Amino acid sequence: MRTSILQDIKMGAIVDVETTGMSPRRGDEVVEIGIILFRFNAVHHDEVEVVETYQALREPTDPIPYSVTRIHGITNDMVIGKTLDYTKMESIFGRAEFVVAHNASFDRSFLEELVPMSIDRPWKCSCFGIPWKKHGLANRRLGTLRDFFNIAHNEAHRALADCEVVLEALKRPRYLQDLLK
Numbered sequence: 001m002r003t004s005i006l007q008d009i010k011m012g013a014i015v016d017v018e019t020t021g022m023s024p025r026r027g028d029e030v031v032e033i034g035i036i037l038f039r040f041n042a043v044h045h046d047e048v049e050v051v052e053t054y055q056a057l058r059e060p061t062d063p064i065p066y067s068v069t070r071i072h073g074i075t076n077d078m079v080i081g082k083t084l085d086y087t088k089m090e091s092i093f094g095r096a097e098f099v100v101a102h103n104a105s106f107d108r109s110f111l112e113e114l115v116p117m118s119i120d121r122p123w124k125c126s127c128f129g130i131p132w133k134k135h136g137l138a139n140r141r142l143g144t145l146r147d148f149f150n151i152a153h154n155e156a157h158r159a160l161a162d163c164e165v166v167l168e169a170l171k172r173p174r175y176l177q178d179l180l181k
Helices: 002-007 066-072 086-095 104-114 116-120 142-148 159-171 175-180
Strands: 009-019 030-041 046-057 098-101 123-125
Touching (some): 009 159, 086 116, 104 116
Antiparallel strands (some): 009 030
16 A cells, blocks of 8 residues: 555655846856756656755856846846855755746757756646646736735745745646646
């Protein structure tokens, strides 16, 4: 009996990156990453709980443009000398059976070279993989999800805070199930 209960428990990782721009192919870089490793009951798609979190800033090669700082609030002074813990990130992604990101193609494009083993996992997009309008939301933006579900976060466009919004939305009935279809 205990074995079947344990088999029902699955793990996923929610990830978000803040960057110096929109394209790693043009030389834009990650300046912050947030990851939440979570477990849940795969049969009922509930009992979602956090296993581990990771958040870190990273100093890019080139300065963060002011226009980008205005979006996420991360300044050049904040990232001086900051680095990522690659061993920690690989440990988290290694335990996850899949990776979730809100606009997964964006986050994945930055993680391909930064943490290559994260790409070995199936990716799920909480932005486009859930029919938010069908569920009564005006659109699929994180700010809309935050407001719709009354999720209190003051740090919009900060990596871990954005992951927390996705996690809180997935805790609601049906959304995790929609995502995993």
